[in-house]
Structures are given as structure tokens and as C-alpha cells.
Amino acid sequence: MKKKIIGKKFAAGVFLAAVLAAAAASAYYFQQKRTITLGFFTGSPWDVPDAYTYQLIDDAVEKFEADHPGVKVKYVSGIQKDDYSEYIASALIKGNAPDVFFVLPEDFSTFAGTDALMNLDGYIDRDADYDTSRYYSASFEFGNISGSQYGIPFESVPSMMFVNKTLLKNEGIREIPEDWTWEDFYEICDRVTKDTDGNGIEDQFGVCGYTWQHAFMTNGVDFFDRDGTNCNLLSENAIEAVDFLKEMDGLTKGNIVTADDFDKGNVAFMPALLSDYRTYKPYPWNIKKYTNFELDCITLPRGERGDNNSTMSTLLLAMNSRTDNEELAWELIKTFCYDIEIQSEIYTYKGGASVLKTVTDSMTTMLSINQVLSEEGGMDINLITSIMDHAEPNYNFKDTTSVEEMIGAGINDIVKNGTDSKIGLQMTEKQVRSFLNE
């Protein structure tokens, strides 16, 4: 076959087309560079009433745009918290997710596990002004998976123990020490569980909503390595914790105690989040709940081998791994998560706590909390700082939810059926391991 020589015109045409395409692409790219998109939801991530979402967002956006002239932050408003996970997941799949978006604690492992989130280690290392030690370590660590940072904390809520002060006063219990133990806890619960109206049925109880997670956390059970590859439920700590749960369950004498009973003032203790306390303690929400007793909060009781620790749930801000605006995205994340002014607004507008130690510790914060809480005599700021300092981050590997459900079901069986704790945990551990190996 006779072959033709490639014509100069043809080559020139191809070259011209390539140049035009490159020019169009770069024009589009630079246009894109001037806008940055943000994903957020309205409402509280902790399921408490929240009416001020936009104030904080708008302040942060305004501040960011003032610091970066010519750059516009674009966002879609009106997405409810319940629809938010699906909204972001859908946008990620379709490839039109925002450059920067908030990540709910329950979504973080899923998104990070699909490489949807940018690894931020490089930015953290390069940014000389950025000091990670200014964060509460439990807050910051939650954004870390296998040693790499995929999310920066924005707002945290530690778990704590709600106390019905009125009930305790009536039962002659005055002070609960800050480092109270399971023994103290059991004793008080035992004391208050009784039939007050004399109809033969117990109607006042010690605690509701106390789960295996609280027991594990406060007895130093480290049942997973942090990347979720191995499970160890057979430590003495874990067995003790399950034994304690059995004891506590024995106190209710077969009655089912709910949060509703606590709201009515019939229960002495209930584990809850800081956001619940900050929302329902002051006006206006205090008229909706806890109206007939004085509410207080304390640390969770500790087991023999543990501490008065609490778990900390954290709302993160993450960068889309497919963003073209990496530098601006990092700056925007910093505006939300590292700017003292914006972080301070969490205490004004949101239910959780600032992830920055300086903000939570600072006098102004103290003042604003005290202002808010003043009607009931104020909340001990030292308690929050201490709880946050000692908090442990929640597990954040990909199957956390499924695995925790599995362990929960296993421990529930042990408690309800009175199975030997060790044997029961052995079986549960086997189940979990086979699930993880799938």
C-alpha cells in the first residue's frame, strides 16, 4: 500500500485546535478560581433546635471575602441536616460537590474512605501560622484516619451526665465529687430506685440511656485499633464493664426507663451531650423540657480501671479531593475552624463547643456562657474545659456504625440473658472479626 506523507496543513490544523482548546480550558479554569463553593446544612448537627445557622456562616463568608478580594463564596442554602449526608454524597458521586463542605461525624469515615476528601497533611505542614496543638486533641484527632488528616474540626460536643438536682436533693444526696466512680453511681441509683406513690410499681429510677459505650469509655476499654482492622473485646476492662452493665440493669427490675421519664423528673441521671445542656438549660428552650426540676451536669462516673472520660463528637470541615481551588479552600477552612472570632460565635449561635482551646478557655467565652446560663446560676466553665481536655474522639473507621451496632446487640444479649460476660464477649468478638474480614 502506498502511504501518504503527513501534510503540513493537517499538522498545523491539529496544533491550532490544541492551542485553542488549551486557551479555552485555562480561561474557564481561571474563572473557576475566583469562586469557591461551600456546603453546609441548616440546623444543628446534634439534633437540638438551632435557629442561627446563617449568622455564623454569613459572618465567616464575609470575613473570608474581605480577606480575599475578588473571590466569591457560593453556597446552596436551605439543606436540612437530615438530607445533608445524601446531598453531599450525591454531589460527590455526580462530581459537583462543593470545594469545602461540613462533614457530619457519621459520614466522615464513609467520605474519607472513598477518597472524596483531600488529605490535608501537606497544608498543615506548609502553613507556618497553623498550629494544630491549639485544638482539643480529641476534636482534631477525629479528623485523622490512619495518620492522615482529612477533616478539620469546627465544633465539638462531649458527652456528659445530666443530673436531676431536685431529685437528688429530695433523696438527701448533696454533692457528687467530680471524680466519682461506678460504685458511687451504683449506690445512688440503687438508693433512688423506688416506688414513690406506693402502687407497688417502681416509678423513680437511677439512670436512663446509659450504654455499653459509656461503660467502655470510662473503664479504659480500647476495643479497636484506630483504623478498624482489629477488634479486642476480651480485656479485663471490657469484662468488668459488661459486668457493671448487668448490675445496673438489675436495678431497673425489668422496667424500661426512657428519656421521657427523665424529662418528667423521675430519673436521677441521663448521659447527654453538651449541646443538649446548652440548648435546654437556658430560655427559651427550658420551658419545653426539664421544667419541674433543676438540671445540672457532671462528668461520667469512672470504672476501676478507667477515668471520668467522655467521648467527643465533632463536626468537621473538609476539602473536596476534586477541587481546583485548593489554596482558597484551605483558607476558607481556616476561616471557619481557626479564626478566633468565628470560633467564638459558636458560643453565641451554636449548641456545641469551640474546638480551639483558647476560645473555650477565654474569659469572653466564659462570660457569654455565663450570660446565657445566668438564669440558673451559671455553669462551671472549668467542667467543660476539663471534660474536653479528657475527651476521647469517637472511632472513625469506615464500618464504625455497623460494628458498634453489632457490639451493642451482643452486649445487650449478654445483659438481658445473663450470659457469662467473657463467653458472650468472645462470641461477639468472633462475629465482629468475621465481619471486618469480609
Added chain:
Amino acid sequence: MDTSALKNSTLSFMKSFNFIAVLYISVVSAVTILKIGNSGGAVMFLKKVNTLPPVPGKMLLISLSFFVLLMVLMYVHDNYEIKHQWAVIVMEFICTVSVIAALQVNYNGVILLFVAHIMKYFEGSSKKLLPLILGSTFFLIFDFNACSNIFDIISFETYTEYYIGTVAAILILIKNLFATLNIILFIVYTILHLREQMDEKDEINSLNERLQDANRELEMYAAESEKLAQTRERNRLAREIHDTLGHTLTGIIAGIDAAQAVADVSPETLKRYLSLVSDVARQGMTDVRRSVNELRPDALEQRDLLSAIRKMISQMSAASKADITLDNSAGRLSFGEDEEEVIYRIIQESITNSIRHGKADRVKIRITREYNIVTITIKDNGIGAENIEPGFGLTHMKERLDMLGGKIQVDGKGGFCVMAEIPIRWGKEND
């Protein structure tokens, strides 16, 4: 339809087939991703996979663009002259891998298309197997299960889990059908390719046989023409004998008869006759010597052409008392053996003719050369010939020249002139 045409149409079909396969995989994946995104199953889907699915539009665009680019490269490769063939093959390979990567290794048939395409550019026994070996290696490497252990990729089957049972099964069936049919197409193409090469071999073999036949025939011709040359040489000898000894002996016989008749009558006349007979006999002797000289086959073997010619001239002029001159402007005469032989014989024959038939006493020989044409002119002052009858000598000369592709011209007016042109083969004279 012959093998080659069938092979080419198989390749064309394979190209269209692969285009449809790539289109199918990318469109189904893209549409499914969009459907998952819009149906509220995005979080569930992300929990199932280890990586984000490719952006639907981008995947479609990238896979199809690289496929089209691959087609363009293949077209250019096949139809244009290319200096660096390897560069094109590497570019084609990059496109192939890009298409496969864009489809997240859910369809790897394009690698077979690539191998089928480059197969024809690997000829020769050592290289012939290279594309096949490389192809099967890459085909194994670009396998979804192999790649999913190294890279985070999402299988086509994971996407189809979105659909209810039957639809998912049909979608997977179609995908597998594409993969299988493509392999079959590739095998068919390979078989056709091998058959085509075997056909080519057969053709070469048959051509070879024909060449050998022709060679044999040529050998027979050569043998025949040798025989013919022998016959001619014998004829020439016969003529020489007839021309020299015949004439001489006839003269001697006639002289002796006459001498016998007058022997008793006039001793004076007898003496005269005997003296004549003696002259004739001497003349005959000279002729015989010349003839023998002419027939000496080793004249050329002992010396180079020019000195052989000179020697011949001096012998002939000594024997015939004719004035023979040589004018050579062609420089050193060194040609092929056959060429030298022809030149030598033409000059010899022409001088003999001039002396014997033309009764000339002056012969001029001139050898000239222009590029590769050597021209020999032999001119005498003899009686010439009004009508040139193609006698023995001339025919012989013409035959010899024909064998070398030369020409001969004769002119019989005002003496006789022979002009021969011999094309000389290149290269010999510089030895």
C-alpha cells in the same frame, strides 16, 4: 473474498465493535451513577465502595475521546508514511491504556484491538510473536480483579446493583457478551493473519519454483548455444581449410598437372610452373600459419586485450604485408572476459575479411569510448562490396554482439568499413 480482505474487514469490524462496547460501558456506568446520585442511594453506595466513582460526564468524554484518538492514530499509522513507528505504537498504547483506565478496567477488550492493529507491523520470525506475547500479558494485567487489588476501582457489577434483579443481570450479560465476542473476533483475526502469512509463504515458494524452472531452461539454452558455437567454429574451420589449404592445394595440383604436361616438352616451362607451385605452396603455408594463429584460443589469456590486439595486428601484417594501424583513444582496455573476447574477435575477423576478400593493403582500426559505449571502427582501402551479403563472418560477428546488447554497422562503399558498438558493464574497468 481472499484472506487479506477478510482480515482487514475483521479489523474494521473489531474497531466498530469496540467503540460500541466502550460506549456501552461508559454510558451505562454514567447513567447509573447519575441515577444513584438522584435517587437517594448515594450514601449507601459510598459505603459499599472504596473510591468515588468517576464523574459521569468526564468518564464518558475521556473514554470516548481517547478511543477516537486511538482510531485517528491507527488511521494515520496505516495510511501515512511514518518515520518513528515506535513513537506511534507507544502513543497508541497510551491511548489504549487511557481508555481502559477511564472505564476503570471494566472493559479491557481495547488491548486486543491494539494488538490486532500492531500485529501487521511486526514481521519476521523473531518479532512476529512479540505483539501476541505483549498483548496477552497486558490482557492479563488489565484484568479487573487483578487491578482492583492495587487500585481503588469500582466494578460494573457494583453499579448494576442499583437495578432490580433482571435488569442488572441483563446489563452484566451484555457486558460479558461484548468481552467474549471481542475475544472471538481477536482469535479470528489472529488466525486470518497467520493464514495470510502462510499464503504469502506459499506464493514465495511457487515463485521460487518458477524461477528454478526458468533457470533450468536457461541452462539448456546455454548448453544448446554452446553446441551451436561449436558447430559454427567447425564451419569456420572448414571454411578456413577450404579457403586456405583448398585454394593452395588446388593451385598446387593444377600447377603440378601443368608441370607434368610440359615436363617432357619444355624443361624451362616446367621450372616456371614448379616455381609457381612453390610460390602457391609458400603462400598456403603462410595462410595456414595465420589461420593457426587466429585459432589459438589462449591469445587473450596470456596478455591484456590491447597487447593481444597489437600482437595479432603485427602477426597479420607480417603475414599479409598489409599496413595495419591501431588508434586507441579508449585508454586502458579492461573489460569483462566475454566483452574482451568479442572485441578481439571482431577486430580479427574484420582484418581477415579485409585482407582475404577486400585485397586491401591498408587497414585502420580505431577504438573509442563514450561513457560505457565502446566503439570499434575497422576501415580498409580494399575493393569493398556493392551489395553486402551477410556472409559467414558478418553473421557471426552480429551474433556475438547481440549477446552483449551491441550493434554492428557495415559499409562497403570505398573500401570496407565495420563499426561496432559494445555497451560495457560498469565496474569492471576499475579493477
